[in-house]
Amino acid sequence: MPPYAGLFDCKPLPLLWAKFPENYNEHNTVMLDDLARNYVFNKQNGLVIRPYRRAALHALQHCLCRAGAA
Numbered sequence: 001m002p003p004y005a006g007l008f009d010c011k012p013l014p015l016l017w018a019k020f021p022e023n024y025n026e027h028n029t030v031m032l033d034d035l036a037r038n039y040v041f042n043k044q045n046g047l048v049i050r051p052y053r054r055a056a057l058h059a060l061q062h063c064l065c066r067a068g069a070a
Contacts, residue, residue, distance in 0.1 A: 009038070010037065010038050010039070010040045010041060011031055011033070011038050011039070011041075011042075012041050012042075013026070013029055013031060013041065013042045013045055014041065014042070016029070017029070026042070026044070026045060029045050030045055030046075030047055031045055031046050031047070032046075032047050032049050033046065033047075033048065033049070034048065034049055034050060034051040034052075035048075036048050
């Protein structure tokens with residue numbers, strides 16, 4: 001959580017592109033997120049998806065199923 005009111009975290013893809021220019025650029029990168037505000041710096045590379053609800057429950061069920069199968 002950002003320390004100041006009105007600020008929020010976002011995902012700055014240009015930093016990734018600058019660090020790995022041989023692998024990533026604005027033409028081959030798509031970002032998936034359920035919060036449109038995370039695309040503030042790269043709207044053309046963002047795809048808003050529905051939030052995944054009950055993720056912790058599904059992870060626990062998967063873990064329990066794997067433990068029972070072993």
